Amino acid sequence: MSAADAAPRQREGGLLRGARRFSRGILPMAGLVVVTILLVMALAGPALAPFPADLTGAVHTATRFQPPGAAHWFGTNELGQDVFSLVLAGTRISLLSGLAVVALGAAFGVVVGAIAGFLGGWVDEVLMRLVDLVLTLPSLILAMAVAAALGPGIVNMVAAIALSWWPGYARLVRGEVIARKSEAYVVAATAAGAGVTRLLWRHILPNILSPVVVKMSLDVGFAVLTVASLGFIGIGVRPPTPEWGMLLAVARGNMPDDWWTAIYPGMAIFAAVFAFNLLGEGIRDLMDPKGRR
Amino acid sequence: MAAFLARRVLLLIPVLIGLTMIVFAITRLLPGDPARLAAGPNATPAQIEEISREFGLNRPLPAQYWHYATGLLRGDFGMSIYSRRPVLTDLEAYLPATLELVVAAMLLAVGLGLPLGLLAAIYRDRWPDMLTGIVSLGAISMPRFFLGLLFQLGFAMELGWLPLSGRFPLDEDPPPHLTGFLTLDALAAGDFHALGVALQYLALPAIAMSLSPLATILRMMRAATIEVLRQDYVLTERALGLSRRVILLKYVPRNAISAALTVIGLYFGWLLGGTVLVETVFDWPGIGLYATSAVLTQDFMPIIGVTLCIGVLFVLVNLLVDVAQAALNPRIRLR
Amino acid sequence: MNGEAAPLLRISDLHLTMRGDEGEAHVLNGIDLTIRRGEIWGVVGESGCGKSLTGLSISRLVASPPARYPRGEILFEGVDLLRASETAMRGLRGRRIGMIFQDPATNLNPLFSIGTQLADVALHAGRHDPGLLGVAGHAPWWRRRRAARARALAMLEKVGIRDAAARIDDYPHQFSGGMRQRVLIAMALMGAPDLLIADEPTTALDVSVQAQILRLIHDLVREQNLGVMFITHNLGVVAELCSHVAVMYAGNIVEAGTARAVLKQPSHPYTRALLAAVPAAATRRGSLTGLAGSVPGLVNPPPGCRFASRCAAAALDCARAVPPMVQVRADHAAACLRLAETVG
Numbered sequence: 001m002s003a004a005d006a007a008p009r010q011r012e013g014g015l016l017r018g019a020r021r022f023s024r025g026i027l028p029m030a031g032l033v034v035v036t037i038l039l040v041m042a043l044a045g046p047a048l049a050p051f052p053a054d055l056t057g058a059v060h061t062a063t064r065f066q067p068p069g070a071a072h073w074f075g076t077n078e079l080g081q082d083v084f085s086l087v088l089a090g091t092r093i094s095l096l097s098g099l100a101v102v103a104l105g106a107a108f109g110v111v112v113g114a115i116a117g118f119l120g121g122w123v124d125e126v127l128m129r130l131v132d133l134v135l136t137l138p139s140l141i142l143a144m145a146v147a148a149a150l151g152p153g154i155v156n157m158v159a160a161i162a163l164s165w166w167p168g169y170a171r172l173v174r175g176e177v178i179a180r181k182s183e184a185y186v187v188a189a190t191a192a193g194a195g196v197t198r199l200l201w202r203h204i205l206p207n208i209l210s211p212v213v214v215k216m217s218l219d220v221g222f223a224v225l226t227v228a229s230l231g232f233i234g235i236g237v238r239p240p241t242p243e244w245g246m247l248l249a250v251a252r253g254n255m256p257d258d259w260w261t262a263i264y265p266g267m268a269i270f271a272a273v274f275a276f277n278l279l280g281e282g283i284r285d286l287m288d289p290k291g292r293r
Numbered sequence: 294m295a296a297f298l299a300r301r302v303l304l305l306i307p308v309l310i311g312l313t314m315i316v317f318a319i320t321r322l323l324p325g326d327p328a329r330l331a332a333g334p335n336a337t338p339a340q341i342e343e344i345s346r347e348f349g350l351n352r353p354l355p356a357q358y359w360h361y362a363t364g365l366l367r368g369d370f371g372m373s374i375y376s377r378r379p380v381l382t383d384l385e386a387y388l389p390a391t392l393e394l395v396v397a398a399m400l401l402a403v404g405l406g407l408p409l410g411l412l413a414a415i416y417r418d419r420w421p422d423m424l425t426g427i428v429s430l431g432a433i434s435m436p437r438f439f440l441g442l443l444f445q446l447g448f449a450m451e452l453g454w455l456p457l458s459g460r461f462p463l464d465e466d467p468p469p470h471l472t473g474f475l476t477l478d479a480l481a482a483g484d485f486h487a488l489g490v491a492l493q494y495l496a497l498p499a500i501a502m503s504l505s506p507l508a509t510i511l512r513m514m515r516a517a518t519i520e521v522l523r524q525d526y527v528l529t530e531r532a533l534g535l536s537r538r539v540i541l542l543k544y545v546p547r548n549a550i551s552a553a554l555t556v557i558g559l560y561f562g563w564l565l566g567g568t569v570l571v572e573t574v575f576d577w578p579g580i581g582l583y584a585t586s587a588v589l590t591q592d593f594m595p596i597i598g599v600t601l602c603i604g605v606l607f608v609l610v611n612l613l614v615d616v617a618q619a620a621l622n623p624r625i626r627l628r
Numbered sequence: 629m630n631g632e633a634a635p636l637l638r639i640s641d642l643h644l645t646m647r648g649d650e651g652e653a654h655v656l657n658g659i660d661l662t663i664r665r666g667e668i669w670g671v672v673g674e675s676g677c678g679k680s681l682t683g684l685s686i687s688r689l690v691a692s693p694p695a696r697y698p699r700g701e702i703l704f705e706g707v708d709l710l711r712a713s714e715t716a717m718r719g720l721r722g723r724r725i726g727m728i729f730q731d732p733a734t735n736l737n738p739l740f741s742i743g744t745q746l747a748d749v750a751l752h753a754g755r756h757d758p759g760l761l762g763v764a765g766h767a768p769w770w771r772r773r774r775a776a777r778a779r780a781l782a783m784l785e786k787v788g789i790r791d792a793a794a795r796i797d798d799y800p801h802q803f804s805g806g807m808r809q810r811v812l813i814a815m816a817l818m819g820a821p822d823l824l825i826a827d828e829p830t831t832a833l834d835v836s837v838q839a840q841i842l843r844l845i846h847d848l849v850r851e852q853n854l855g856v857m858f859i860t861h862n863l864g865v866v867a868e869l870c871s872h873v874a875v876m877y878a879g880n881i882v883e884a885g886t887a888r889a890v891l892k893q894p895s896h897p898y899t900r901a902l903l904a905a906v907p908a909a910a911t912r913r914g915s916l917t918g919l920a921g922s923v924p925g926l927v928n929p930p931p932g933c934r935f936a937s938r939c940a941a942a943a944l945d946c947a948r949a950v951p952p953m954v955q956v957r958a959d960h961a962a963a964c965l966r967l968a969e970t971v972g
Contacts, residue, residue, distance in 0.1 A: 027427070133315050136308070138566020138603045141584050145319070145596050148588040225436055229570055232438050233585055248439060252574070255442070256450040266439035274434035281430070525734040532687055532729075533749045533815055534722030543748075547739050622739060623799040 028282020034275035038091055045092040049085035055242060065258045075260035077251065083261060086242040087268050093243050094231075094272065097158055098224035102216050104162040105223075109169025110212060114205070116170065117177025128174065131167040139164035140229065147235045157236030161226050165219070172215055176208040210287050217283040221276035228269045244269045297619055297626055301612055312604045313365065316597050317358050361597075370601075371594035375587065380598040383583060388602060389473025390460060391579030394571070395564045396474075397495055398502035403557060406507045410514025410553070411546060417519060425515075429508035437567070441501040441574035448497060456494050458576040465490065498575040502568070506560040510553055517552035521545050551621055558614035562607035634706070636823055636855040637663040637686065642700035644681060644879075647693065653926040655681055657879035657934070657950065658700070661857075665822065668849055668856040670870035670887065672863060672902070676923055677876040679859045683825045685710075686857070687725055688717050704823070723753045726816035730828040732808035736800035742811050743796035746780035746818060747773060753819030754779075760820060783814040787844060806837035810844065817848065824849070827859045842869050863906055867891055875899045878923050878934040880950065885960030895962040897939045933965070941966045 046052050051072075054060075060080030068075040074083035116127040134142075147160035181204070230236040231245025244265045251262035352360070361371065370380035413425045449457040461467045461475060468478040468487045476495065479487035521527065522545065530540050569581030580599050587595035619626040644656035656678050663669050671679045684690045686702055688709060702709040704725070709717065721727075729735050737745060751772060754761035761775040777796070784792035787810040800808060809829060816824060826845065830838040846869055849856055858870055866873050866887060874884040875896065883896040894900045921938035924930055930937070932947035939946065945965055953961040 129311070133308075133311050136312060136562070136604050136607055137316065137600060138562065138607075140566045140569065141588075141596070141600055141603070142319070142566075144569075144585065144588045145600075149591060221434060225434070228436055229438070229567075232436075233569060233573065235588070245436075245438075248442070252442065256446055259446065262439075262442060266436065266442065269436050269439060270431075270434060273436070274431055277430055277434050525729060525731060526737040528689065529727070529729060529735045529812070529815070530737070530745075532689055532721055532727040534718050534720070534752045534819070535748060536718065536752065539748060539752075544737055544740065548737065624738060624801050 025282060025285070027278050028285070031275045031278025031280075031282060034271065035279050038095055038272055038275065041088055042092040042095040046085075046089050049082075049088050051082035051085045054079075054081035054085050055089045056240065065254070065261075067258075068260050074264040075258075077261045078254065078258075083264055086247060087244065087264050090242040090244045090247060090265065090268065091272070093154065093237065093241060094224050094227055094245075094269070097154055097227045098220055098276075100158045101161045101165060101223040101227065102219045104158060105165030105219075106169050106212060106216050108162065109166035110173045112166065113170035113173030113175075114177055114208075117174040118181070118204075120178075124174070127170070131170050134164065134167045137164070140226070143226065143230060144233065144235050147230060152236065152238045154237060154241075157227065157230055160236075161223065161230070165223070168219075169212065169215065172211060173208055176211055177204055180204050180207055214280075214284045214287050217280040218277070219280075221273040221280060224276060225269070225273050298616065301615055305608060305612065308608055309605060312608075313362060313601060314358070316600045316604070317361060365601075370598040373587070373592055373595045375590045375592045375595075380594045383595060384580065384598055384602060385473075387578060387580045387583045390577060391565070391568050391572070391581060393474045393476065393495065394498055394502060394568060394577060394579060395561065397476075397499035398564060399506065399557070399561055401499060401503035402506035402510055402560070406510030407514050407546075407550065407553060410511040411518050411541070411549070413511065413515040414518030414522065414549075415541065417515075422515075425511065429511050432504045432508035435504065436570075437501055437505065438570040438574050440504065441498065441571050444497045444501055445574065455497050458574075460494050460577060461491060462494075467491075498571050498577055501574075502564060502571050506557075506564060509560060510556060513556045514549060514553045517549040518545060520552075521548040524548070547621060551618060554614050554617055554621075558611045561610045562603070565603045565606060635662045635664050635703075636705065637661070637857075638703040639682070639686075640701050640703070642682070642685065642702060643698050644678070644685060644690070645696045645698060647696070648927075651927040652696075654929050655879055655926055656685070657929070659876075659879075659881055660953070661874055661881065661884070663823070663855045663857060665853050665855045666849070667872050668846075668858055668870045670866035670873040671857060671859045671876060672861060672866055672873060673876035674861060674923070676878075678879045679876050680827050682876075683727070683827050683857060683859050686823075686825060687721055687727060688712075688714075719756055722749050722816075722821075723756055723819035724821050725823045725825065726819065726821040728809075728812050728816045728824070728826045728829045731832045732805050732812055733832070735812055736808060738800055741797045741799055742784075742803075743777060743780055746783065746796075746811070746815055747776040749815050749818045750776035750779045757819070779818065780814070783818055784811070786848075787811070787814045787817075788840075789814075804837075805833050806840060809833060809837075809841055813841075813844065813848070817852070820852070821854065823855045823857070825857045825859070828861070829858075830865060831860070831862070838865070845869065863891070863902060875902070878929070879926065880934060880963060881953075882935065882964070883960075883962040884953070885957070889957060889960040893956070893960070895956045895960070895967055896935075896964050897941055897966070898935050899962070933963075939966075 041048065046055050049055060051058075058081065060076075063072075063076050063080040064078055066072050066076040066080075072082050072084065074087060077083055077086070112127055112131075116124045142164050143160045145160075146163055147157045150156035150160060227236070228243070228245035228248075231243040231247075232249045234246070234249060237243040237246055247265040248262055248269070251258075251265065254261045364371065368381060370384065372378070373380050373383060376383060409425065413422045416422050445457055448455045456462070465487075467475060468482045468484050468491075471478045471481050475491040476488060479485070479491055527540065527545070530544060535544075567581075568577075568579055569585050571577065572579045572581040573585075580602070584596060584599040586592075587599070639659050639661040642656050642659040643654070645652045646655050647653075659678075659682055661669070661671075661682075671682065673679050681690060685697070686704070686709065697710050700710070704720070707716075709720075712720075736742065750761065754763070754772065754776060758764055761772060761779060763772050763775040781792055781796055784796060789795060789807060789810055795803075800811075803811065813829075816826075824845075829845070830841050833841060842865065845856070845858075848854070858865075860866060870887045872885065873887045873890050874881045875890070875898065876882065877898050883890055883894065883899045890899065891903070894903050924934055924937060930947060932945075932949055933939070933942070933951050936942040936946040943966060951963045951965045953963045954967055955961050956967065
């Protein structure tokens with residue numbers, strides 16, 4: 001094992017110690033617990049819903065606007081559908097969309113940033129000007145415009161939102177690549193005869209992984225929030241897909257008498273985003289110990 | 294200082310040009326035919342063709358851009374296909390409302406966020422700090438539209454303390470139009486009753502909008518203050534006997550605010566783009582709603598107009614932030 | 629000067645522990661030091677020996693958790709500083725006790741003019757000593773500020789800043805390193821203190837500037853009859869400036885006395901090793917002597933002499949208990965059980 005390979009391996013011990021520190025913090029652990037529950041809900045999805053028929057547009061006019069009770073934990077909406085089932089099914093859409101946005105944005109951003117950082121020169125200049133310009137645009141309106149133009153559907157919505165997400169990663173990765181390009185062990189590997197691509201893969205990318213992972217974990221919450229925001233405006237998903245923001249928008253008209261139709265989807269958004277943010281902060285403290293506190 | 298300003302203003306021009314280009318490109322490259330949408334579902338191909346020609350949509354892209362760019366310089370933002378009005382007129386009508394909301398929200402966020410962040414850093418790791426930390430994380434996680442809804446439910450419907458929606462009651466006369474900011478116009482006209490009413494209507498939406506930036510500014514200020522407190526010069530200040538009051542109220546804030554300032558500029562731009570959520574809940578007649586309806590009808594000119602407007606404002610605000618940074622930090626302005 | 633005069637500062641059996649990630653480190657292990665007016669005490673030792681913490685402890689600037697002072701006292705003009713109130717301490721800092729730190733680049737607030745920073749220190753001192761500014765304590769604030777600024781100007785001139793009147797409103801980054809250190813010295817002396825603690829004030833400066841700053845400090849001390857604690861790791865500076873020297877190792881003072889005595893006849897093995905390591909003009913190339921081994925961990929320190937593990941003359945007794953200070957001569961003491969063997 002050459003000196004060039006030795007550097008990344010030292011992180012292992014620190015990670016284990018950090019994991020122990022993480023588990024001692026009550027808030028990140030609470031975040032982790034809630035996120036796990038949500039992920040289970042998302043993945044199992046409709047299978048767990050007590051009234052699965054409601055998810056595909058069944059209407060029960062007889063049981064409209066039932067307040068929360070034994071039969072319907074979260075009550076029913078204007079179509080007599082079980083709010084709990086709707087919120088449960090919405091978990092899958094919101095969560096998976098949010099994760100997809102971050103994954104897509106990160107993937108694209110990392111590639112762009114790595115190219116800019118590694119190649120430098122005019123490629124770097126052009127790409128970074130592009131990044132700056134996209135960052136100047138109002139992200140929500142951009143996402144709205146693109147999503148609306150592409151048409152309804154989750155995939156289009158995810159792509160539209162990811163469009164405003166990638167510049168942050170590009171900038172981050174570019175900075176890290178530039179910082180590490182000149183680090184000693186890269187020089188050492190070059191001296192040992194490593195080719196350019198091998199250099200990129202084996203030596204630089206694993207070490208920029210940490211800040212990217214931290215940023216991703218901090219972004220998921222906001223991605224879920226953005227997805228819900230678009231749903232609230234009415235762009236991206238269409239009924240009967242039970243997206244949380246959309247459920248909230250529809251339920252606005254039922255205020256204040258049938259409050260449960262709005263409160264529960266709203267609380268779901270808040271709980272999910274909060275949990276992801278807690279988890280994200282915990283991961284950030286884990287991987288970047290000299291962070292804020 | 295003047296040289297610094299001049300340099301920054303000159304740099305604006307290529308940025309603005311780039312902005313118009315990229316916005317134009319994005320809207321033109323998207324699928325969808327606005328002429329068809331504007332003509333309606335039962336239009337004949339001839340009618341669609343007519344509209345297309347009327348709005349210059351059948352010309353090559355660069356020509357369209359040139360036409361648009363030169364029009365901009367004349368103050369012509371194009372026509373809204375949907376409302377059949379010049380976009381500029383629409384913007385004049387809707388922008389002040391949004392600006393008033395965003396400015397009010399930022400005033401709250403900065404006015405509370407900076408001192409609370411300072412306090413959190415001073416009481417670091419003790420219970421006020423812990424509490425503030427959790428609450429601010431919660432504030433950032435709370436969707437603005439849900440918060441607005443809760444405010445309406447609680448303060449308007451249940452308690453009746455504040456109005457439900459809108460900018461001004463329909464049965465009263467708003468103050469004469471001067472800036473478009475109802476609060477400022479009322480103040481200028483000396484109409485304190487109107488001022489009070491405008492503030493009542495502004496309260497809930499502004500608070501709903503301000504929570505997220507308040508939390509972020511607080512955390513930034515806290516982090517910056519902690520960083521400053523670790524500096525050598527603070528140790529020297531303490532070693533030479535300066536009182537806590539002088540250090541914490543005179544020296545430390547100036548050092549810490551630099552970091553928070555950048556965030557304030559960024560958040561302003563972010564808020565401007567995200568007003569639609571709060572405007573929808575409170576029926577606030579701003580550019581957010583305007584842009585959304587334009588998006589839904591694929592009406593390009595308003596979308597471009599609004600995006601450009603926000604982009605320009607964002608750039609201007611960041612310029613202001615840079616100027617403020619230079620005012621605070623002698624190393625920047627005395628190169 | 630007068631040996632019978634009451635000492636300005638007397639540190640007795642000072643112990644300091646710091647709680648950290650790995651446990652509680654015994655950073656200071658029974659420091660005894662007496663400084664009189666007019667004496668310039670050099671405190672030398674390698675990094676981590678505790679010299680900076682000793683200086684900071686006098687002004688009680690060490691954060692107290694995680695620091696703890698389980699034993700000892702610091703008597704300043706008869707008052708135990710360890711047990712004084714924070715208000716009392718704040719009254720002493722900048723007024724009776726002045727401090728200068730190492731890096732002039734980071735010790736001045738970059739966003740305020742030096743005039744503002746100097747005036748604030750003068751204002752603080754003037755609040756307790758109305759005679760300092762020549763203005764009564766109850767005078768309106770603008771009059772006090774003007775007097776403070778006048779004093780700041782006078783101090784700047786005294787420390788050798790040319791065009792002080794023009795430069796008083798300049799910012800720290802507009803001064804060179806040496807001038808910044810002069811400003812910091814002016815700040816430390818604004819309150820006309822009795823004791824000056826200087827923590828490596830010349831380490832970050834060019835050699836040529838170092839000499840000027842040392843001369844400045846020397847002249848000021850002479851003029852105002854200050855007692856000085858001059859912390860450094862540079863024996864050359866000690867030889868040049870200091871009247872007395874205390875050598876520290878791993879939290880203990882291992883040798884102390886007049887500078888001439890200690891430097892001429894080093895008695896403690898560590899002092900001798902330090903002096904041997906300094907290259908002299910006559911040193912042959914390639915023959916630098918270093919010191920083998922490293923400082924012991926301070927979390928579970930060895931019970932006896934902390935230098936024993938690196939000492940050529942160590943015996944079994946050395947590891948049993950910390951050696952007490954033994955008089956080598958009238959003005960010279962060292963903490964070593966093996967003095968008879970090591971002193972030639």
